[in-house]
Amino acid sequence: MTARHLFALRVVPSLPVRQAAGSAAIAAVLLVWWFLTSGVTPEARTISPSVFPSPMEVIRGFPSLVTDRNLIGGIAASLNRVFLGFGLALLVGIPLGIVAGSFRLIGAAAQPISLFGRTIPVAALLPLTLQMFGIGELQKVMFIFLATAPFVFHDTARAIASVHDRYVDTAQTLGASSADVMAKVLIALALPDIYATIRTMFGIAFGYIMLAEVVDAKAGLGFIMLQSQRRGMPEHLVATLFVISALAYGLDALFRFFQRGLFPYREDHD
């Protein structure tokens, strides 16, 4: 493959070439990072260590992040809030979405409220939930719930509504009752799309929780980051960022794994 081929419009390079390109980009970023933060003395560095740590400082900061800052406990606290808040959003959003997608009158009734819920900026939910639920755990959970439920509802309703009429027609001419059509056709055929929504929204909820945790939390990944910043330990702040990124990737990989097993009849798994 010549260089001209590599840069041809929309031509997909082979997997090793794509992986090499990705690795090269990471290496370039690391190199720039290393260059900007290298120097024997703090004064010799382009960026001061109090502003941004060097790659080695971040790596050296990991053990103390785990021991002194209770990283594992922070991960557990953050995940717990996401599971509770997002779990509640699924419990409410999915059944309501199924009903709204199946019965168009109810869908029409819910539409403006759903639109309102989806257009509230997520940051605006912070003062609202603090006002309503105080500064405890409930506020964090309800923040995640309110931030994700409208989207879970909306996407579920849309997945149900977009099951093609011809499947409903077919089922009815095979003797299916309305309950059969809902359970065996609408929900069954929309399930892969609903699952895809859950997967996407979980990732977003995991991101949102950091926002709630930098406001008045006593544990969690967002709390660790805020504390690191306040105590002037940027290496912990940056290390936590990498932990969050790795965790988000790992959780999504788990969702993808189950997606393959649950829906073997769907080929579009990514």
Next chain:
Amino acid sequence: MTSDATPPPASATPPPVVKFDRVSKTYDGGYTAIRDVTFEVDDVPGHMEIVGILGPSGCGKSTVLRLIAGLTPQHPATSGTVEVMGKPVAMPGADRGFVFQDYTSFDNRTVQDNIAFGLECRGMGSAERTALAREWIAKVGLDVDRDAEKYPHELSGGMRQRVALARTLILKPRVILMDEPFGALDPGTRYAMQDLLVSLAREVQATVFLVTHSIEEAVYVGDRLFIFSNAPGTILRQMSTPPPDRPARVMQREASFLDIVFEVRDIVDGIEESAGAAT
């Protein structure tokens, strides 16, 4: 049609399988799909009938099928009565099976579970319906061992329509409605499916309504032809055709068969030309 006023005694003859009496359908937007469609297909024991429906595009052929099936928004008719086995059509049911042109296999079900769908809705037990479904997999020419556990995305178009046929016929419907079922298949597969349809419709003793664009297919499969006019559609001609008693590939090459095809083609072309002149 004055004879309609004095029906024969009810005990002497069973009601027609399907009866349309001056049926019209006009949609909310004002578009009239069919106008004054009247026909009867009688229930003659031991003689099932295949009715081929031909006509220009958009002449309401599908509307007729969907009215028999009771599917919205075509059902209910704006005026006139649609009766199946002497009763007005109220809603869809398994007594009137439907095979669509689009592939309508349920993506989440294997071949076997697709075919068993209607039995499952009837509440038949898992073991019993699976055994029946496997019987029908073989009857429509699929391989039980190889195909039963396949998902629809692993099947060709012809195989999907075999599944659709099996799924409908397993319920032993009295009427089978088919809307261009073989329209998307290549010619060789099409012949095979026509032969399969004829033999299976005889086996389950169902009356078949087959909407098709292919005059050869309508003349071959059909015992009777309805030729529709341009929209708003109405039946312009009804004619009998020789029953399909030889394989499609053989019969459709015979001179006497082709004579009928040309005759029908002249009629259909005439309809389309008159429409062209009118617009």
